[in-house]
Amino acid sequence: MASTQDTAQTPFKFRPPDNKGVTEINDESKKLFCASFQVPALRVPAAATNAFLKAGGEYLLNLPRCRSAVEDTAHHQSGDVAKGQHRIVLLRKDFPSDPSLIPTRLRDLISQHAAALVEHTLTLDYSYWTPEDILRSILPAGLQPPGSFETAGHIAHLNLRDEYLPYKSLIGKVILDKNKQLRTVVNKLDSIDTEFRFFKLEILAGDDDTVAEVRESNSRFLLDIRRVYWNSRLQFEHERLVRLFHHGCVVCDVFAGVGPFAVPAAVNASWGPAAPGVETNPSAPPPSRLVLANDLNPVAHEYLARNVALNGVEGQVVPYNLDGREFVRRSLGELGSERVQNGIKEAVKRSKRRAREREQALAARKRKRDTDDDSDAKGRREKSGTSQVSSDADTETVDIARYRWPHHYVMNLPATAVEFLDSFDGIYRPYISLLAPDVRSRVEDPEHYDPPESAEGMPFPMPMIHVHCFSRSEDPEVDAIQLVEKHLRCQLPPGSVTAHRVRDVAPRKEMICVSFVLPVSVAFRHNKDEKKT
Incomplete structure (x- = not known):
């Protein structure tokens, strides 16, 4: 275990020992990152701990993920006092030794409770340090830890520059250790699939499992980042465009991937403005959008279809597996096809049925709150009412003309x-x-x-x-x-x-x-x- 001392000339920084020779992160090498620091502290009666913490203010040791008051283990272990009678309040390294420089309120508390100024040994191990701390300890001088990384579900996605490649396994292991929600760390390779435009990857640490579930824009996505394109940094762009689409419009997504534009456009019908020149009923749900979504990559097309089903927007999002030019040229004809027209009819009916069932459920809960009388009869009425909602939604007409022509094409x-x-x-x-x-x-x-x-x-x-x-x-x-x-x-x-x-x-x-x-x-x-x- 290393012991680190400060200097009076510069502000003290808590850092792990240098470990430039470490080539692997394992249980044995993690011990090398353990360090002990001597910090000033006040030994105070346990009952007065909160008062000292309030009065200490800026003189308390403000160290992330470290408590400012800890158990008085040193005196308890030596047998001087019973366990729990005193606490140790940790102070900054530059806590003044001259009593006249200590704030009056804190100085009075020290005198009132006969608090003792002591030295406390603060021990920080591998589990405490941040990924940046660990990597700064390992990487050569002058080579800063790599910056932020993208995540897709349980996967961290790095794009390491050449100078980091000799240390890529160490970097991957540290990121995996320090982010408990992750199970896999990958690095993007220089090569790119020339036909389907997704980057090839290598596993740096963790499970060889690149199929992730991602939640974005009130939608769920399944994808294999080794075989399709995904960029979490584009979430705001996905949402920005979806909010431009008016209610009930038709969108053609030429390079749809697994659906980051297409699926949210269908899921979030209320996003965006009302259709221009169309009077709306504020109490009615906005009309559904129709999205024709295309991707040349057959794997992306497969996941797109799965994501459509996963989010319950069948008929609203129609997947295609075509070349982009062919899709654009066929899109007008497809909008008039029986497949698309029947699909959106059923989707609109389903959407209205769900909305009415939600309204029915809310009304039923309100009635139940208002009174508990005649609960059996009300249950029969609620059941009958739900059935009638479904029947009405199935037989009503759908304004199919609004879905005949495209309003937007997305080419991402x-x-x-x-x-x-x-x-x-x-x-x-x-x-x-x-x-x-x-x-x-x-x-x-x-x-x-x-x-x-x-x-x-x-x-x-x-x-x-x-x-x-x-x-x-x-x-x-x-x-x-x-x-x-x-x-x-x-x-x-x-x-x-x-x-x-x-x-x-x-x-x-x-x-x-x-x-x-x-x-x-x-x-x-x-x-x-x-x-x-």
């Missing part, structure tokens, strides 16, 4: 999402026949292509596109918008586009979300019309 694949913007070229051309004759004549003939600037008066809205990308520019918002315009091959009108800074990914590399209304000129663009844009 920042490395390459902008390259998929060309998939929006002409996706509304199959529906030209629905346009008014004067509008149809302006977009139908590619030789006389003169689309209107807005979709005002059209039988369907132009969707809002939310595309994520990276920027290393000094003005990342402007740079991101210009990147989007480049791939759209048109300029976006002022006021129709915004850029939001999501997070710093690396020094001088930011993740940006560009949101814009799909231009009519792109929506009806003909393949031969590139020169006109």
Whole structure:
């Protein structure tokens, strides 16, 4: 056991002994981190402990996870006094030895209770030190402990730089020891799966179990972080976009992964504004959203389907396993398909039935609180009422027209999402026949292509596109918008586009979300019309 002394010139810092030669963390090596410190203390009557703690104020030893008053084990073990008669109040290392410098209230208590100023041996072992303390003790001088890490359920996810790799097993073991909720520590490797865009990992410590359950945005997610992409640092971005979606809207998630946008959008129907131009009933639950959620990775698609079921949003979230371009081009037709239309009908009925059953249960509890009379009869009425709620919900009509056209597309694949913007070229051309004759004549003939600037008066809205990308520019918002315009091959009108800074990914590399209304000129663009844009 090491003994550490302070110096009068600098404030004292409690640290474990240096252990630069440690190569493994085990029961034997943990003993090397035990250290004893001599600190001033007051030996006080047990009954007066609280009074001393109140009067001690800033002179008390304020050490995280350490009590300021401890048992007087030294005198008890020596047989001087009976156990429990006195307590030891720990003081700062710089507690004044000159009585005149001690606060009056504390000085009076010392005199009143004949408290003795003593030296106390404070022992701190491996279990006390923080991960940073332990790693600072182990790592070479000048190499600071690595920063924060992400978690996914029971898994800690590190992204260690090269200089830490010789110590990666030690780092993993310390993090595992010091975070009892964790069972596995992994490190991201440089290699990335080029087709499905998830990082390959190595196990540093703990169980070889990379299937985690994560709770986020009132939703539960199952995922295997070794086979799908997940980033806990994007939770605020997930919620930010979901809160932009109006009630009862249609969302197409092009790169959905395991569902961090799609599932919360369906689960949290009350998030976001009311549908524009639609009168709402404040006492009624908001209409359900419909989400078409796609991912090319078959494993991500499998977990997406499981998460849809896990959160009870079948029919509201419809999973697809397609290439992103194919999904975008098929999305309008899919919204009119029997599979999607029947699914959302059943989902809406289910949602309304659940809401009414909750209301019925609340009303029943209120009646029970109001009176206990005739409880048997009330029980019969409650049972009958619940049955009637289900029947009504199953037979009522659903406003299916609101789910015919998309309102939002989410494209969260920042490395390459902008390259998929060309998939929006002409996706509304199959529906030209629905346009008014004067509008149809302006977009139908590619030789006389003169689309209107807005979709005002059209039988369907132009969707809002939310595309994520990276920027290393000094003005990342402007740079991101210009990147989007480049791939759209048109300029976006002022006021129709915004850029939001999501997070710093690396020094001088930011993740940006560009949101814009799909231009009519792109929506009806003909393949031969590139020169006109």
